[in-house]
Amino acid sequence: MTQEHTVDTTAITTGNGTDSGTGTDAEAVVRRLYTALADGDRDTLDAILDPDFVGVLAAGMPGGVGGEHRGAEAMRRDGWGGIGRHFAARAEPDRIDALADGRLLVSGHYRGRGRRGGAELEAAFTHVVTVTGGRLTRLEQLTDTARWAAAAPPYTTLDVRAADGVGTLRLNRPDRHNAVDRMLGAEFARAVDAVAADPAVRAVVLTGGDRVFCVGGDVELFTGCAPEELPRVLREVTDLFHPTVERLSTMDAPVVAAVHGAAAGMGLALVCAADVVVAAEDAVFTTAYGGIGLTADGGLSWTLPRLVGLRRAQELFLTGRRLTAAEALEWGLVTRVVPAAEVDTVAREYATAIADGPTQAFGAVRRLLRRSSESDLHTHLAEEQRSVVEAGRSHDLVEGTRALAERRRPRFTGS
Template sequence: MTTSAADLARRLYSALAEGDRAVLDEILAPDFVGRLADGMPFGVGGEHEGPDAMRREGWGGIARHFTARAEPAAFADLADGRLLVTGRYTGFGRAGGGPVDAAFAHVLTVTDGRISALEQYTDTARWQAAAPRYSTLTLDVADGLATLRLDRPKQNNAIDAAMGHDLAVASTALAEDPTVRAVLLAGNGPMFTAGGDIDVFTGTPAADLPDTLRRMIDDYHFALDRLTSLDAPVVAAVHGAAAGGGLGLVCAADIVVAAEDAVFATGYGAIGMTSDGGNTWYLPRLIGLRRTQELFLTNRRLTAAEALDWGLVTSVVPADEVEDTATRLASRVAAGPTRSYGAVRRLLRQSFDSGLRDQLAAERQSIVDAARTSDTLEGVIAFTEHRRPRFTGN
């Protein structure tokens, strides 16, 4: 018992550190139950029934907000036959979080050669202190690609005041980070976003609702404005559904990859509301006035195929290919001439409101400005040398 349980435990910690799902499938019992300490940040504490739930909501919830690993130091048999593992968590909180340094005690139950239960005890205050600045999303930047992922999966990534604030902070961080050359928008869980959180309406006293909505939408609209103003192009990966104000994130993107089973809807009329998220500005420009009127007045739900036909999305792929396809596109864009892309984004956005003479003048100025960048020089030299340019985003 001692050797086999300790060996299973060592394999568990190694698999978690390496993200080895095959090993986890092998050593976790089908009826595995994990219990993380109450008080763990982002609601990951509590009981998770089944290996999939533990991977997705327990360990996965931690991994979305922290880069941390459990480092076991000692193994001891308990009188009731379970195994006690003690050690420390080390790492750091993502997105500006602090260092993680917290002792842990795990009590493992082994049944028929597989781990059937894990109980976690740890200093949750240290985890809270290391928590990243975002509670409803994650933001990672690597090799010029920023991945901004909505992270309220149990609420279908519905937008509440906290998410509006987080999006405002995150969009500002993107605007201030010169290394960002493309942004990938995605969502955890079964849905890209359900739009505005209905709990805001049902859980706010009627007298307070107008001011609550004003503050929430101010933050969200600030974020959308920042995202559209970036030099870095934005790619969205849409699965499940994009609805209500959440359509604003789809519209703000330059490239939208949708799953074959994705649906799109405004949904405002169903609850007697008007519109937010820039939908009344973007949708007429993207799909036309008549189709926009139909969406708002009939609450029509568009399939992915219809959204592609109408011009709301760029491409439609099988559901299990959405993330990979969008990531490849975003990575390709991140390798491009970022400052020139930014100029093109602005030119296209203003073209509907500019006269031809003003647009021609704006194009002339953008060409002159681009000629001062190192990427334009590199592009011209690469063209004459018959090779692929190596852009740096400057």
């Protein structure tokens, strides 16, 4: 199953604001942007966004979308797409004014509401937009992020908490064995965005509770719709789930999975996205896709062979074999197997120790390890050099070297 990133058609919509702008070609390009976002018009976005477009969303925006998004695709996927996953809102520009430096100032209001039970949203905004050579090269957003946070929908399928540097994401659909439906997919995306953007979260525990981890996609998604609707449903689910798996795999905070019971399909993909996996003795692992006629998703066809090898991955996908916890340990799929009563404690111990470490360095190592099997040695050495030079700018390196010289334990801050 392939993934296509699209702009959510209900994410941002133009209003009927008054036109007090200059009527220049640049203003026309800006108006085309709002119309294209409203229509989900990928072709127009490709035409008007410079490939090196930079979008800067206000710090503190819910769902972790605040900050800089470099590249048109990153802004579509993580910026505007992130807003659309959590809000049904429209941008109603009231004015477009030319600034002295040639940029355009767009001012107006966002109006809408948080999705899935969220509150009503009304928040003023300004966008400072740069147009160069007929294409948008930069957009900077200012808005009242407190109003966005107040409108964000509550979690209904997750328990999310953070304490002492450790964020905990607990899948909470016990009646459906934590099967992933649209709601859980959207809420999980928001939760991962939030912990990834929170500098106070320096490790994450991912769990499904003490009975089952996650059995994969909810079959009611498929049985509850007409056959001709299945491709659309599958695209919607993966549009939510795939960017989340990527964010989970590449954020700075390492992930510890605590696995009870079954981890199947999407659940197994989440296990493979983690850095440390603590499994109960009664845990089982299976791909499960072949049993209902599907292919892999959640990056599982990419991560699984890198963990267990191609031949073993082929066996798991083609036969539907269920691995016991002991077999998963032998194959390198999990880090440690413990009695069920000890899983949460051991996972917390791992996460607490990791949270005390140099978080930015850990994040860089996570990304280097993920890329290691797809680059040659020369390329990877260059990546390591860039990474270690960047680490040289961190406060944690200063603290680590000072602690070594003073023969004490370092007190890392993750910065």
